[in-house]
Amino acid sequence: MTNELEGKRVAILVADGFEQVELTGPREALQKAGAKTDIVSPAKGQVQGWNHLEKADKFRVDVELAGADPNQFDALLLPGGVVNPDQLRMLPKAVEFVQSFFREGKPVAAICHGPWLLAEADVLRGRTVTSWPSIRTDLRNAGAKVVDQEVVADQSLVTSRKPDDIPAFNNMMIQVFHEGAMAGVPSR
Numbered sequence: 001m002t003n004e005l006e007g008k009r010v011a012i013l014v015a016d017g018f019e020q021v022e023l024t025g026p027r028e029a030l031q032k033a034g035a036k037t038d039i040v041s042p043a044k045g046q047v048q049g050w051n052h053l054e055k056a057d058k059f060r061v062d063v064e065l066a067g068a069d070p071n072q073f074d075a076l077l078l079p080g081g082v083v084n085p086d087q088l089r090m091l092p093k094a095v096e097f098v099q100s101f102f103r104e105g106k107p108v109a110a111i112c113h114g115p116w117l118l119a120e121a122d123v124l125r126g127r128t129v130t131s132w133p134s135i136r137t138d139l140r141n142a143g144a145k146v147v148d149q150e151v152v153a154d155q156s157l158v159t160s161r162k163p164d165d166i167p168a169f170n171n172m173m174i175q176v177f178h179e180g181a182m183a184g185v186p187s188r
Contacts, residue, residue: 004178006034011063011073013040013097013117017083020049020056021163022111026077029170035177038062038073042091050081065093070100075177080112080132089120099123107180109158109173111165115139118157128152129159156180 010030012023027037041047042065046058070076076098078085088094098121101108110118115131116138118124125143129152136146151160151168158176160169 002032003034004174005030008035008074008177008180009072010035010037010075010077010177011040011068011070011097012037012077012079013065013088013094014047014079014081015042015084015087015091015094016048017050017081017087018047018079019081019084019112019163020051021166022079022081022114023049023059023077025163025166026079026109026111026170026173029174030077030177033174033178035075037077040065040068040097042066042088042094050083065091065097068093068097070097070104070106073101073106074180075107076101076109077173078108078110078114078117080110080114082113085113085116088117095121105156107156107158107177109160109169109176111160111169112162115144115159118142119144127154127157129154129157130161131159132161 040063041061049056102123112132116135119138119142128145139146150165151172158173
């Protein structure tokens with residue numbers, strides 16, 4: 001998985017309370033595949049990661065959400081964590097940021113509780129997804145077909161259930177992000 005994503009820029013949208021390994025594992029895989037990754041957040045300066053219910057490391061925010069332009073990115077990664085998507089779904093700018101990727105046919109990957117933000121963005125109707133068990137009813141209510149699988153790819157959307165699924169999630173995410181051109185997404 002080297003250079004498959006050369007020239008691609010990936011936004012990683014998070015608020016305080018994201019599950020740290022769901023950012024660091026996929027981010028490392030994206031970078032090894034040649035992508036440039038940017039942490040986009042409503043937080044200013046730094047954003048707080050968590051290891052389940054305990055604070056973990058802080059990460060530098062590369063682009064503040066208030067000034068983020070989705071047109072500058074080729075793909076979007078949505079890590080989970082319970083608090084992270086719950087905060088983001090309450091921010092109209094975050095919801096609009098996500099919706100713009102779907103309008104443009106750009107690839108999106110969401111893991112664990114990350115798809116919760118997709119339900120708020122109303123982009124799940126008719127799609128097959130997976131997630132952490134506690135949000136599956138919300139995803140069904142948003143019009144998705146929910147399955148219990150390690151990883152699911154539906155068109156340009158990749159979803160996964162939990163941190164244990166990260167290796168499969170990473171492989172599928174890189175494949176779908178690489179094939180982003182299938183939806184007419186040019187390399188930047």
